[in-house]
Amino acid sequence: MDTLVEIQDVTKVIKGRTIIDSVSFDVKKGEVFGFLGPNGAGKTTTIRMLVGLIGITSGDIKILGSSIKTDFEKAVSHIGAIVENPEMYKFLSGYQNLIHYARMSKGVTKEKIDETVELVGLADRIHDKVRTYSLGMRQRLGLAQCLLHDPQILVLDEPTNGLDPAGIREIRDHLRMLAREREMAVIVSSHLLSEMEMMCDRIGIIQNGKLIDVQHISDFVQGKEKVYEVEVDDPDKAQRMLKGIYPELPIQVTGNSVFLPLVRDGIPEMVKEFVSTDIKIFAVREVTKTLEDRFLEVTEFKGGAGHARTDSK
Amino acid sequence: MLGLIQNEWMKIFRRPGTYVMIGLLLIMTTVAGAFIKYQESGGTVPDNMEWKRGLQTQNESYQKQLEEMGEMVPRDMKEQYQREIALNEYRIQHDISPNEEYSIWGFVSDTSQLIEFAGLFTIIIAGGIVASEFTWGTIKLLLIRPIKRVKILGAKYITVILFGLMLLALLFGYSALLGGLLFGFPEKAIPFLYYYNGTVEEQSMGLHLIAYYGLKSINMLMLATMAFMISAVFRNSSLAIGLSLFLMFMGGQVTRLIAMKYEWAKYSLFANTDLLQYFEGVPMVQGMTLGFSIMIILIYFLLFQVLAFYVFNKRDVSA
Numbered sequence: 001m002d003t004l005v006e007i008q009d010v011t012k013v014i015k016g017r018t019i020i021d022s023v024s025f026d027v028k029k030g031e032v033f034g035f036l037g038p039n040g041a042g043k044t045t046t047i048r049m050l051v052g053l054i055g056i057t058s059g060d061i062k063i064l065g066s067s068i069k070t071d072f073e074k075a076v077s078h079i080g081a082i083v084e085n086p087e088m089y090k091f092l093s094g095y096q097n098l099i100h101y102a103r104m105s106k107g108v109t110k111e112k113i114d115e116t117v118e119l120v121g122l123a124d125r126i127h128d129k130v131r132t133y134s135l136g137m138r139q140r141l142g143l144a145q146c147l148l149h150d151p152q153i154l155v156l157d158e159p160t161n162g163l164d165p166a167g168i169r170e171i172r173d174h175l176r177m178l179a180r181e182r183e184m185a186v187i188v189s190s191h192l193l194s195e196m197e198m199m200c201d202r203i204g205i206i207q208n209g210k211l212i213d214v215q216h217i218s219d220f221v222q223g224k225e226k227v228y229e230v231e232v233d234d235p236d237k238a239q240r241m242l243k244g245i246y247p248e249l250p251i252q253v254t255g256n257s258v259f260l261p262l263v264r265d266g267i268p269e270m271v272k273e274f275v276s277t278d279i280k281i282f283a284v285r286e287v288t289k290t291l292e293d294r295f296l297e298v299t300e301f302k303g304g305a306g307h308a309r310t311d312s313k
Numbered sequence: 314m315l316g317l318i319q320n321e322w323m324k325i326f327r328r329p330g331t332y333v334m335i336g337l338l339l340i341m342t343t344v345a346g347a348f349i350k351y352q353e354s355g356g357t358v359p360d361n362m363e364w365k366r367g368l369q370t371q372n373e374s375y376q377k378q379l380e381e382m383g384e385m386v387p388r389d390m391k392e393q394y395q396r397e398i399a400l401n402e403y404r405i406q407h408d409i410s411p412n413e414e415y416s417i418w419g420f421v422s423d424t425s426q427l428i429e430f431a432g433l434f435t436i437i438i439a440g441g442i443v444a445s446e447f448t449w450g451t452i453k454l455l456l457i458r459p460i461k462r463v464k465i466l467g468a469k470y471i472t473v474i475l476f477g478l479m480l481l482a483l484l485f486g487y488s489a490l491l492g493g494l495l496f497g498f499p500e501k502a503i504p505f506l507y508y509y510n511g512t513v514e515e516q517s518m519g520l521h522l523i524a525y526y527g528l529k530s531i532n533m534l535m536l537a538t539m540a541f542m543i544s545a546v547f548r549n550s551s552l553a554i555g556l557s558l559f560l561m562f563m564g565g566q567v568t569r570l571i572a573m574k575y576e577w578a579k580y581s582l583f584a585n586t587d588l589l590q591y592f593e594g595v596p597m598v599q600g601m602t603l604g605f606s607i608m609i610i611l612i613y614f615l616l617f618q619v620l621a622f623y624v625f626n627k628r629d630v631s632a
Contacts, residue, residue, distance in 0.1 A: 014629075044631075045631070048629075048630065048631065051457040052456070052457065053453060053456055053457065053629070053630040053631070054629040054630065054631060055627070055629055072459075072461065073459045073460065073461060074459070076457060076458070076459050077459035079457065081454075081457050082454075083453040083454070083457070084450075084453070085450065086454065087449055087450030087451050087453070087454065088451065088454075089324060089327075089449065089451060090449075091327050091328050092323070092324070092327050096323065096327065100320050100323065100324075101454065101458065103316035103317070103319060103320055104316065104317070104320070104455075104458035104459075104460055105458060105459060106459070145454065
């Protein structure tokens, strides 16, 4: 697959403080790349460097081979972006806003504007002043604004911030559709983990300015071991029994269930043990780990030192 | 580039505040016209056929004062008297009465005081044009277009200048129109007399007023440039507008005060923006010439521009 965006060893130092520390990753055609991290980790800074709003201290960012540093105009012409909230000129109508941005890119026709308005579903309100728009409509106008010049890369910083569930869903569907049908590369940042889980193909986790992990979403969420929930009649007895067999595993009890991490092949063995100690099993379920669990795991174990989470222990 | 200027123009004219400014300028001109018309109807121009003798005695008294004070006379007063004397003599020689009838040109000349207001409004626009993009948050979407920042800032500056020129043209056009309607055209063209480098010369009134407007607007355009620079460097429109307005009203006075004691006042921007001082008055500091002032103005202009463009181009947009 073609690589559209290459982030090469990018570092940003502001007033002697390293905000971003040699981050590198690639984004390919037709892929939704999620950029995940706690607040202040450097998501927005990285995204702003990507679109040229912030200078790069060292390293480089290449967009379809053009450097954002030395060939800004060419590189950025392939990008459509919303950085944080899509702030528009409130005293202009939605349409005037789009004309404003259309004038700043080459070859955006009136038809193209109309087509984009249609695509994001703003056709009936486009001539109203942006002041009167709801947040969801502004978000859609923001999307229209970054699709005008048919970019091959979409960059969205916190695209679902402040939206209601319907709005979030709408944006998500748009993004998936664009990545699939137009083969765009989409880079999304968020701290909303559940959101990312549904939207992204790959995820990069950033913390304290360092990219600590890049994984496919399915690998990322599942890891190697899975957690199983076993519903039994006597959970305390079950726990004692399990402690005896697997002394090193973290075993939890909730209500009528015990939870333990296991590899798949270990299940029959475990069931046999339950049966032989005369504990009744009502169900054995695989607990799907959410992104959130994984995220906290990863950020805690990899480079999480000195952070609030470790402090609180 | 044309598209960018069009954009900026649209952003100025889609805001009601702009129309309030233009409206105010027109209303002030109208009020001034009505006021002068009302006053004028009270008494007609004194048709004094004795004006030649009047000027003669005036000249004699000037001369006498100069001689009496001798070395004591301050430099600018002396030059002022010499100028008056030269102009009066020219009038007597060429039979040009000072008692001209109040006409369109008189009105246009009077309303040229309103250039200050045109300047004020231009400063407001200049101070907001970059800073507002930051306060609105729209700067982010503006700077991720495939256009170099220098071009965007350049388009903004050109728009400010165009806006200023538009206000000036509007003021000139409207006051000429109103003056023509209220006071009519003079029966015979009266030339304007100016005194430069010790000689008196004639100039047509229309041409004189256009030149007068041009020279007066230099101050306004320089202050607008300064407001623009502050706006681009500090991203703060209140600071840009406040500081520029303060200097617009106080800069000249303060410089004049300093100029009384120190000669370096002549390097201040405000000692030089009024180029009229070389044609119709006395230079603020002795030894200043037209060329010197133009140089100083250019140096300040470049300084403002370099600062604005350098900072804007380097800035990390992280708000």
